[in-house]
Amino acid sequence: MTIHRRAVLAGVGGGVAAALAGCLALDDGDDTERPALSGETLRLTTTTSTYDTGLLDDLNAPFEARYGVTVETVGLGTAAALETARSGDADVVLVHARSLEDEFLREGYGVNRRDLMFNDFVIVGDPDDPAGVGATEDALEAFERIADAEATFVSRGDNSGTHTKELEIWAATAVGDERGEWYREAGDGMGMILNQANQSGGYTLSDRGTYLSMRETLDLEILLEGPIEDGPDRLANPYGIVAVNPAVYDHVEYDLAMAYIGYLTGPEGHDRIESYTANGEQLFFPEALSADPNFEQYVPADWSRAGND
């Protein structure tokens, strides 16, 4: 694959003037050399929080080898990942904001949603903890303490799954939308936000995976654990995977998307997710394999036949 791509690049580099046309033609050449199914490309849009942990590289390599395909992973915020799929520019979406996923399903763009895995959110901050977040066991109270102390809080501000969760928590607190200058919307990926919080001695809400994978470079500590370490359920962080509806976009690689979903939600995906660690700690907990039926994963969270009629 690598050698082949290099050949493609070399060939195109030679014909500079005809580069665009040339490369498209060479792509066609790719297909004729391989069996019909393989050689296809699956495009996955996903969140920065899964992307930055490196989990997807670990998951994708065996899938690519088994089917002889290429998985192109684009790491975006959850909203952007779904929006890209809405434009028909992705085949499958792996995100973590159930409300946004449900909207995507209701609009008809997504089909066959599955629960894939979960981890949790944690509130991290400077070990000194000026707002006293470490003294509470409640996520709402933790946020209120930060607001009362007017301690720096760095927000994703990018419509990502983490940002969606953060806003849900603020909305449930007494603080609401009344947030002052101590509240900073940085508009960047999780890793960058952790760096900013680290630099400014502030607090932030992070998914456990990204925090753990970066912990060595940070001074930040977990001040309020999520449900994995017996913290409040409000900080749960479930990930879902959805195929793009081939009835809306007939060019999407639907077969391949379903093969991918099958692989991730099957025993091999389960084992790989379960055994994936960073700095010696498990980042994600697979929940797709279950003998007990969980029908809620296939439909929007508040869906019911009566409500739909």
Next chain:
Amino acid sequence: MTLETAILASSFVEFPFEWHYVRSIVRVSLYVSLVAVALSTLFSLPLALAIGFSEFRGKRLVTAVINTGMGFPSVVVGLVVLFAVSNQGPLGPLNLVFTPEAMILSQFVLAAPVVTGVSLAAVSGVDRRVRDAAYAMGGTRLDVALVVIKEARYGIATAILAGFGRAVSEVGSVLIVGGNIASADGTSYTRTLTTAIQLEARQGRFETAMLLGAILVALVLVVNAIVIRLGGTGGRYR
């Protein structure tokens, strides 16, 4: 090879920072930027000559528009190109979104005004008498153009270098239209040096980001040296 050893020996090597990874990123960066600049040059040089040679109403306006294009924000270009190549856009059927070719397109849009603008200045700076002399000696339009290109070659080389510098160092548009994709085995598909630096910085691997930055600067230096060297050789044999 020494660079490779140095990188591998350094203590902060972490996945996905491997030599194979870096090499493929450099390859994509060079491929995208060089092709974009080559296409820009093919497009811009005739345009600059045409504008430079002719007198017409609104010439100053055209020049002003080109000069404005030189400072066009790359994220805006990226956004516009994304809309164009997205499945729902006018170029949707070509399936260009998140490909190196889409990145070439956006870098072409970014580099072309720079190459045009700087070349135009260089061409306009060629003494009128040189052109007149070429005409007087019975030269065709092509002959005259070649004479002017020869006279203005340093300026044109500068234009191409400026276009290359703009293309290879911008991060906004290639991130949006390319998607910063690398495969699971660490082979870059649409990941360039700049988007890789952005990714490494986002993940807090600042040393790796700095190293990639050093490679980028070195790369620009090498390309500049090569072009200046070629220009110098041309001068010697005149």
